[in-house]
Amino acid sequence: MPGPIQSLSRAAAILRLLAGGERRLGLSEVSTALGLAKGTAHGILRTLQQEGFVEQDPESGKYQLGAELLRLGQSYLDVHELRARALVWADDLARAAGETVYLGVLHQQGVLIVHHVFRPDDTRQVLEVGSMQPLHSTAIGKVLVAYDPVARGELGDGPYESYTLRTLTEPADVDAECSLIRERGWADSVEETWEGVASIAALIQDRRRNPVGAVCINGPVERICQDGFVKPSLVASVRSAARAISRDLGAGRF
Template identity: 80%
Template sequence: MPGPIQSLERAAAILRLLAGGERRLGLSDVAAALGLAKGTAHGILRTLQQEGFVEQDPDSGKYQLGAELLRLGQSYLDVHELRARALVWADDLARASNETVYLGVLHQHGVLIVHHVFRPDDTRQVLEVGSMQPLHSTALGKVLLAHDPVARAELDEQEREAFTSRTLTDLLDIDEEAALTRERGWAASVEETWPGVASVAALIKDRRRNPVGAVAVNGPVERLCEAGTVRPELVVQVREAARSISRDLGAPRF
């Protein structure tokens, strides 16, 4: 088993040093505290600064933690809080719909599943937490595309695979469906990613009305749909679950 990478260990030590004690430290302070040569400490600090993890005061030349660490930390806290707030409502939605429930967030050009409630029956099921779903062909992804400009920008940068004959890959068609999603407040995917599978999803907002994720019911077309469209009662259940999670996150009523 390979051992730890020394440069990464030293970078982590510098970040921990800057996180405690004095708010700002000079190069000599950092090098002396960690027993590093000044050239080594300066190289690591410069790299951390380029990545936004460290900032240097232009007047004193001293270093402090950078804004990128705050952004990453806030991202972790947001996802952790989202999942914690959604647990009860996702369980309730699974029981009401008698189907699988997913909670997803935007991550690396796709939708990351951060919570998965099994369909409440005795069939064998596989936990999907940590898996990725495409943006353009799933109900979770369509909701995020409709409300999150970052998601829409990321779609421009990737190839849109046609998983089935129903998959929309043209950006004009995708944008048209996104407008419909915003208008009606929910998105559906019927055999657009997996044959025989349908899903319906709604947006989750935080206290600042920002889109932070989506919740979806997922299951076989024959159970979720009537005449090729998602059953209205499932739409109501999913939207109410999304509103309840959003309210728990501090969002105003919508």
């Protein structure tokens, strides 16, 4: 098994050293504390500074942690809080709908599944936390694209990948779908990503009414749909769960 990459281990050690101190540290202090040559320590600090993980005081020349680390930490805390607030409501939704429930957030050009509640039956199921789903063809992705300009930007100009005959691949078609989603307040996807699978999703907002994620149910078309359309009762359940999670995040009533 390959060992750790030395330069990364040293960079991590520098970040921990700066995080543990109550003051800025100079190059000599960093190199002495970690037993590194000054040239090595300076090279790592310079790289960390270029990436925003470390800042250098222009007057003293000493180093401290940078704003980029705060941003990354806040992103982690936001997802952690979202998942924590959603646990009970996601479980309730799975029981009420009798289907799989996903909680997802925007991550680069897709949706990252951060919580997965199994369908409440005895069938064999695989945990999908950490998996990615497309933005343009899933309900959970489309609802994020509809409400979050950042998600729309990540989706790009198309044409988009086709997974089935029902996948929307042209930007104009996706944008028209997003307008409909904003009008009615929820998204659906019927065999647009996987044959025989349908999903319904609704947006989750934080206390500033910013889009922070989405919740959806996923299941066979014959259980999610009736007469060619998703069942209104399931739409109501998903929207109710999204509103409850949003309220717990401070969004208030809406």
